[in-house]
Amino acid sequence: MTKSRAFRQIRRYGPFYIMALPACIYFFINNYIPMGGLILAFEKYTVSGGIFGSEKVGLNNFRFLFQSADAWIMTRNTILYNLAFMVFGTSLSIVVAYLLHELKSTVSRKIYQTVILFPGLLSIIIVSYLANALLAGDTGFINMHILAPLGLEPVSFYSEQKWWPFLLIFIHLWQMTGTSCILYLANMSAIDPGLYEAANLDGANRFQCFFKITLPCLVPTIVTLSILSVGKIFNSDFGLFYQVPMNSGAILDVTQTIDTYVYRGLMNTANMGMSAAACFYQSVVGFCLVMFTNMLVRKFSSENAMF
Amino acid sequence: MKRKMMSALIAAAVGITALAGCGGNAGETAGNGENAGGNENGGAGGDSASGTEVSQAPAGEVERIKIYVPTSGKFDDMDEVMAAVNEISREKIGVEVEFHAYEFGQWFQQYSLFLSGTEDIDILANYGGYLNAVSQGAAYDLTDLLPEYGQDIIALEGDYLKSGEINGVQYAIPIYASYAWNMGIIYRQDIVDELGLNEQVAAVKTLEDWGAVLEAVKEAKPEITPFVALSGNTAPVFQYGTWDDLGNNYGVLMDGGASSEVVNLFETEEYAQLCGVLHDWYEKGYSSKDIQTQTDGFQVLIQNDAAFSTIGQTDFNTSFYQSTSCGKDMGIVMLGEPVARTYNNVTYTVMSNSEHPEACMKFLNLWISDPEVGTLISYGIEGKHYQLNENGLGCYPEGQDASSCTYHLGSNLSNINRILWESENPDYADLLVERNANAKKSAGLGFSFNTESVTNEITQLDNVCSKYQIGLECGALDPETTLPVFIEELKAAGIDTVIEEKQRQLDAFLEGGN
Numbered sequence: 001m002t003k004s005r006a007f008r009q010i011r012r013y014g015p016f017y018i019m020a021l022p023a024c025i026y027f028f029i030n031n032y033i034p035m036g037g038l039i040l041a042f043e044k045y046t047v048s049g050g051i052f053g054s055e056k057v058g059l060n061n062f063r064f065l066f067q068s069a070d071a072w073i074m075t076r077n078t079i080l081y082n083l084a085f086m087v088f089g090t091s092l093s094i095v096v097a098y099l100l101h102e103l104k105s106t107v108s109r110k111i112y113q114t115v116i117l118f119p120g121l122l123s124i125i126i127v128s129y130l131a132n133a134l135l136a137g138d139t140g141f142i143n144m145h146i147l148a149p150l151g152l153e154p155v156s157f158y159s160e161q162k163w164w165p166f167l168l169i170f171i172h173l174w175q176m177t178g179t180s181c182i183l184y185l186a187n188m189s190a191i192d193p194g195l196y197e198a199a200n201l202d203g204a205n206r207f208q209c210f211f212k213i214t215l216p217c218l219v220p221t222i223v224t225l226s227i228l229s230v231g232k233i234f235n236s237d238f239g240l241f242y243q244v245p246m247n248s249g250a251i252l253d254v255t256q257t258i259d260t261y262v263y264r265g266l267m268n269t270a271n272m273g274m275s276a277a278a279c280f281y282q283s284v285v286g287f288c289l290v291m292f293t294n295m296l297v298r299k300f301s302s303e304n305a306m307f
Numbered sequence: 308m309k310r311k312m313m314s315a316l317i318a319a320a321v322g323i324t325a326l327a328g329c330g331g332n333a334g335e336t337a338g339n340g341e342n343a344g345g346n347e348n349g350g351a352g353g354d355s356a357s358g359t360e361v362s363q364a365p366a367g368e369v370e371r372i373k374i375y376v377p378t379s380g381k382f383d384d385m386d387e388v389m390a391a392v393n394e395i396s397r398e399k400i401g402v403e404v405e406f407h408a409y410e411f412g413q414w415f416q417q418y419s420l421f422l423s424g425t426e427d428i429d430i431l432a433n434y435g436g437y438l439n440a441v442s443q444g445a446a447y448d449l450t451d452l453l454p455e456y457g458q459d460i461i462a463l464e465g466d467y468l469k470s471g472e473i474n475g476v477q478y479a480i481p482i483y484a485s486y487a488w489n490m491g492i493i494y495r496q497d498i499v500d501e502l503g504l505n506e507q508v509a510a511v512k513t514l515e516d517w518g519a520v521l522e523a524v525k526e527a528k529p530e531i532t533p534f535v536a537l538s539g540n541t542a543p544v545f546q547y548g549t550w551d552d553l554g555n556n557y558g559v560l561m562d563g564g565a566s567s568e569v570v571n572l573f574e575t576e577e578y579a580q581l582c583g584v585l586h587d588w589y590e591k592g593y594s595s596k597d598i599q600t601q602t603d604g605f606q607v608l609i610q611n612d613a614a615f616s617t618i619g620q621t622d623f624n625t626s627f628y629q630s631t632s633c634g635k636d637m638g639i640v641m642l643g644e645p646v647a648r649t650y651n652n653v654t655y656t657v658m659s660n661s662e663h664p665e666a667c668m669k670f671l672n673l674w675i676s677d678p679e680v681g682t683l684i685s686y687g688i689e690g691k692h693y694q695l696n697e698n699g700l701g702c703y704p705e706g707q708d709a710s711s712c713t714y715h716l717g718s719n720l721s722n723i724n725r726i727l728w729e730s731e732n733p734d735y736a737d738l739l740v741e742r743n744a745n746a747k748k749s750a751g752l753g754f755s756f757n758t759e760s761v762t763n764e765i766t767q768l769d770n771v772c773s774k775y776q777i778g779l780e781c782g783a784l785d786p787e788t789t790l791p792v793f794i795e796e797l798k799a800a801g802i803d804t805v806i807e808e809k810q811r812q813l814d815a816f817l818e819g820g821n
Contacts, residue, residue: 046443046444047443047445047658047659047660048424048444048660049444050424063763064762064763067767068767068770068800069767069796069799069800070767070770132600136597137595137596137597138596154596156596158597158600246540246599246602247540247600247773247777248540248600248777248778249773249774249775249776249777249778249784250599250778250783252773253774256770261770264769264773265766265767266766267769268439268765269439269758269762269765269766269769270418270422270439270443271442271443271762271766272419272443274762
């Protein structure tokens with residue numbers, strides 16, 4: 001009986017399985033087979049030994065991540081910046097998406113959307129030079145054309161730590177809001193217009209519509225996206241943290257993240273095992289966090305959980 | 308329910324892009340490498356059809372090896388040149404070669420990948436030290452092959468070959484280049500002439516004395532930054548100081564390696580004093596407030612009339628070299644006497660997974676000793692890629708220049724067994740031999756530090772240095788307050804362990820060597 005049921009299932013969904021097959025193969029080759037390389041994290045890699053035959057060194061490769069005095073600083077930075085990106089990024093994207101959604105003229109909506117999206121298409125190198133043009137000490141726009149005419153002291157941005165948490169979050173939002181608001185915008189268009197009509201009839205104002213209709217409808221998306229970003233909380237946008245501060249040493253305490261630390265430490269030594277250990281650590285912690293968050297979500301509002 | 312499906316779908320889509328992004332990032336170096344490698348192979352494969360045809364003729368016992376090198380030059384006609392090289396090498400040593408050249412920027416990104424042994428490489432050029440190749444087990448032990456097939460190299464380089472040796476094992480073959488360097492000031496001679504500062508410059512003995520010249524330049528030419536960093540914001544700024552850095556700055560021999568006691572450079576008075584001078588210049592405005600984030604190199608700034616002087620490594624040929632590459636008359640002031648140290652620039656290693664180590668050694672020997680091969684690889688085919696001028700120096704053929712010439716790897720990968728280029732000092736070869744022979748020698752000459760047992764410490768030290776070193780050495784940070792913190796963090800990161808290990812290895816080296 002079960003057999004015939006399974007058979008029926010396959011017959012019924014067969015075409016879908018076939019359609020999904022290329023994607024499955026892709027993921028298997030691209031994302032699953034390379035996982036075998038994780039073994040590198042526990043080895044002292046040598047060319048003659050190869051990936052699987054090199055000497056095993058246990059957890060030795062992980063030592064450098066925790067031994068350093070900077071371990072706490074980089075972990076703190078990575079997590080706090082990512083949390084800030086999540087909170088501010090999500091709220092800003094939703095607000096911007098809502099504003100765009102409320103625009104009645106399609107032409108102006110398209111124009112605004114393109115303008116907001118554009119920074120996301122810029123290479124981070126260009127962004128870092130744009131920032132440099134604004135912030136540089138001698139020639140920067142802020143120092144030369146804003147502070148100097150006002151008679152204020154010039155600010156040395158690249159050696160003062162206090163500016164950077166703000167600057168990095170600002171630059172990230174400026175760059176990413178465009179892309180992330182598309183998702184919310186798409187979601188908003190899927191909300192049944194009847195709900196708004198009904199609310200209008202009952203005399204609800206815009207704010208009430210937003211908080212009582214739009215936001216609740218977006219909750220599943222917000223939750224899913226948040227779970228996904230929690231999974232990457234130990235990874236950071238390398239370009240943002242490495243390029244934009246122009247590799248300035250004085251502000252490392254607020255710009256160093258796990259990725260930049262690993263890069264700075266291992267670029268010169270080209271140690272495969274230690275780099276692999278760092279990635280291993282990031283992905284394992286990320287994986288655990290995804291499971292954990294999802295578990296929490298399932299507990300408190302099971303319909304929003306991912307799995 | 309529908310809503311949930313929708314959100315799940317979107318989430319899946321985002322997840323996929325995110326994953327794809329992740330995969331891309333994680334494998335970036337690898338991915339790029341493979342792609343670029345692929346292109347390189349593909350490109351070469353395409354054009355090399357002719358090359359391979361020629362070389363297929365006498366097949367049989369001819370071995371074929373692949374050499375990977377970085378270059379700032381041109382290599383469009385690589386296959387044609389290699390066909391000419393192969394004709395010689397096939398006849399003389401029964402080896403055919405295939406060169407794979409990469410632009411410098413790309414090279415440095417892919418070097419780690421080359422070291423990982425996943426590409427089919429026989430000989431690898433190492434730029435700025437080969438220790439990583441050794442610690443990854445990527446360097447073939449050449450100890451036995453060298454005397455057997457490398458007689459010409461031994462005759463030419465003699466003791467300097469020790470630069471390629473660790474614990475008595477010959478891992479790398481350095482090219483014969485200038486070994487005696489010292490830190491010095493590189494400046495624009497034409498500005499000094501114009502302002503009549505020659506006497507003042509001649510009186511400069513220490514870095515501190517240079518301040519007066521900078522002051523004069525600042526007064527007379529406010530549009531020019533008197534002092535800039537040599538290569539943008541990369542440390543160390545103090546290269547080839549009066550100390551021998553023994554491969555990295557963690558543990559050095561002071562006074563040009565007069566004694567063999569390894570000390571902590573950053574704790575020395577000399578270092579504090581140098582940082583103090585630079586900080587003083589920074590405060591007085593001789594250097595830009597943005598020197599910490601300077602991204603352009605000295606030569607670019609000079610070419611654009613934006614800078615006057617810098618500090619960097621100098622030897623007998625520096626003013627000549629800088630003048631030709633900057634296109635302006637450049638002068639140098641050496642701060643002390645040049646000392647011969649372990650050569651850390653271009654070395655060649657044979658990959659440990661190469662199937663033709665003997666052929667590699669034979670070819671290196673030919674490349675480093677045969678003038679015909681040396682010239683071919685550096686400058687291409689006479690008449691097509693270069694010609695000889697009336698002084699017997701190489702120059703671009705008529706109607707061609709550096710940008711239109713289709714092959715010109717340049718001189719920095721080769722030995723002196725080649726014609727000299729017109730931009731070179733005509734006496735370069737003789738001067739080089741003479742200077743190398745007569746230079747004061749550091750006690751650590753030939754010593755290479757094996758970092759394997761202190762990798763953890765070095766990773767941390769590198770990170771501490773990226774925090775303070777550039778700032779201190781370009782003057783942006785005040786050494787009075789910062790240097791003690793820097794030293795403290797270095798200690799916490801384990802610099803003493805590294806110094807101890809270095810001392811141990813150096814003692815062993817000196818014992819074994821003498």
